[in-house]
Amino acid sequence: MKRRIKKSVIKNGIIFLGALILLIIVVSIIRTIMYHRTDKYKLKQLGYNDEEIKIIETMSSDNIKYILNNDYNELVDDFKNEKYFLDKNLETYLNYQKENSSLSLATIVSIVNVGANNDWYTNTKETDLTKNELILVNKYHYLPQDYEPSDIIDVSLRYAYSDNKTSESILEHYKEMFNAASRDGITLIISSAYRTSEEQEETYNYYLKNKGEDYVKSHASLKRHSEHETGLAFDILTPNYNISNFDKSPAFEWLKNNSYKYGFIMRYPEGKENITGYEYEPWHYRYVGDVAKTIYDENITFDEYYAYYVEG
C-alpha cells in the first residue's frame, strides 16, 4: 500500500514537472516570437545600436515605420541632432537630402521646415490671422482675399516719404526706433510701407513687365503674399542712399545691430534666399515684437522661427 502511494506520487510529480517544463518552453517560444515582432528587435536587425534605438523610439509611429521600411540610415541620428529638427519632417529631410546632398543638414532642416523644398507659390495655405504681429506671409502663406488690416493710418513726413501708411500698432515702436537712431546721429526714413492688394498687384506687374519673370520671382510678391499688405512691414532708407547701396550706409549698420530691440527684424537677409524665397533686401523690415530678439540671437529668418517655434 505504502509503495503504491509512493509510486503514484512519483508519477504525478513527473507529470507535473513535465507540464511545467512544457509551459516554460511554450512561454519562452511565445516571448521570442513577441520580441521578434517589436520595433526594438527589427531596428537591431537593421544595424541600429541601443543608443540609436532609444532615440528612434521617441519618434512618432509614422517615422518609426519609415525607418523600419528603409535600410539603416545614419543620417537619421544626424538630423535628430540638428537644433531645429522636427519629428514630423524626418522623412522629407531624408528624401530632400538624397537629391541635395551638397547642402548641410542644418540648411536642409531649415528649407524643409519652411516648406521651401516645394516650388515657390506651390503648396500654399491661408495664413493664421490669430497670430497678430506674428502673422506669417511668405511664398507659402497668403492673406485671405478679403483681408484688410483695420488700423491703417498715415505716417507723417517726419518719419516717411509722402503717401505712406502703416498699422497703427507698430508706429509707436517705429517712432521709438527712429528716435534712438536719431540720438546716434542716424536718419531713418520709411520709403514704402502699407500696400493694398491692388497696389501690390500693380507693383508685381510693373516688375514683371520691366524686369522679367526671373527677377520678379525673387524680388516681388504676388498679391496676398506680400508683407506690405499686413501693415506690419516697411522699407527703410536713409538720405543719400538708395536700395542698391543701402547696406553700405551707417543707417543699415545701425539697424542691423539695434532694430531687434524695438521689435523689428531684417526680413530677407543675405545667404537665406533659399529659405525666404527673396533676394537679399537690407531695406525691408518687419515688426514681430518681442520675438525679434530670439530671431536676432539665433540668426534665423522669421520663416524658420515660425516653422519651429509657432507651428512646430
Ligand SMILES: [Zn+2]
Ligand atoms: Zn519691402
